[in-house]
Amino acid sequence: MATTSANVMFGSSLNFDHRIHEWSIFKSKLFQFCTVNDINETSDKSEVKRRAVLLSALSEDTYRILRDLVAPKEVDGAEYKVLLGHLDAHFTPKKSTFAERYTFYKAEQRPGEELPDWAARVRSLAQYCGFKTELDSVLRDRFVLGLENVKEKEKLFAESVDTLTFSKAIELAQSVRCARLALKKTQPSVPETPVFTVNTSRAQRNTRTSLEGCEVCGYKNHAKEQCRFINYTCQKCKQKGHLKKMCKSKVRRNYFIAEEDNDIIEDLTN
Template identity: 60%
Template sequence: MCSSSANGMFGGNLTFDHRIQEWGIFKSRFNQFCLANDINEDTDKAGLKRRALLLTSLVEETYRVVRDLASPTSLEDQEYTALLTLLEKHFVPKKSSFAERYNFYKAEQRAGEELAEWAARVRSLAQHCGFGAELQTALRDRFVLGLENVKEKEKLFSESISSLTFDRALELAASVRCARLALGGARQEPAPQLYALRPGAQRAAAAAAAGASHSDSARCEVCGYKSHSKDQCRFVNLTCKNCHKRGHLKRMCKLRVKSNNFMETVDGDIVEDLTN
């Protein structure tokens, strides 16, 4: 809900300081402020109210700059649209499309930067590049090529370039990341707690742990890892992408045999089994 000021205006008090604020963002907020308070070309035909609101939102230093820009015409005599144009020309620096494209093409995902944040940064960097009809292709290419994680990049490299969109690339990369994080959690095994036992009990516990470790050498029939048994596997309810039966992943499918009837080496990436 919008807050209401003492004089009944919604949206609070707007201020603009050109030294620390971006004109484009302030202008957008100012337009929304006028919209919320029903101030437009119909209710303010001469623009007097909008001009007054705009000028009173300027901090002293910015007001002084604008006054000098309008000289010798007084700010009180400037039309609202002319005043907007004056501020636009001065506070919005001219962009070089080549310079903007240079920054766009060299951008890469930062360490620790979330996929959604990286996608948003790619969109922001493309704003003044002048890509036109090629915008979506440029966004997709920069997002994919600038990815930090190799597994996410490999997955997108395997997709058809003719059908992969920017939004789909973000979706697939996110699915690979979720699968990778889930698998990383499944691989973590707690260390045995021996410090509370007596020396004799510690030796017995250590022997039991060694036996358990030896029994774990057999691969899980569902996913192929050695850290657990079949009934403990978190993937037991997933459907195999090879034979389409439930209870094992593609990497452990018994139909994947070579001509000599031996099972293939289980070295596939489990991410392939968990993503489309």
């Protein structure tokens, strides 16, 4: 096992700033640093070295917070475990089990997220949910139900819930994905069909309109915009823009006066 001298330390330098770093991650790195450098309860009974490693890793603002937490006692004179306790209490957020479970049960695999990453996120989300003996079952269920790919989900849905474990679910999902990607590589590429954009010109629109008949006069040899009667006033509804024969309004008729023929000449002469 590697040993250390008085002037040599193994491992990268430690740094903790509460504004940008997560306390639980730094705490784990601190323990690993002390382990690799043989700084433990046996070699450091007075806790002086461990305290020095901890304090030297804190940023100025974080150091100031710790100083306030241990006041009126001096930081330099506080025990290492006491300092850790203060930092734990201050930087470890209080967790609501129901809130954590709510987040856990809502989680789904993100687009482009790899299966191992999705499985790791499921484990992380369950950390403060308070699952005990049912942990593996709920991890499996959230992993399967939150899968993005339909083929992978179908494969796992066919499995028995009594025998499928979380690790087995990950393995099966990965096998389906590998098979799907391998099959995709063996299929010949199909050239894309060119998409032709139909540009409907004004003339084409006018032709289509003329086939349906002009809304102004009724003839089919021109569009409404080209009709020479577009500015005439209808003798039936007295509205401008169409002839009497094309009028769609309902006007009450006199019982003793018959409707005249609806033709263009009438509209023009009345």
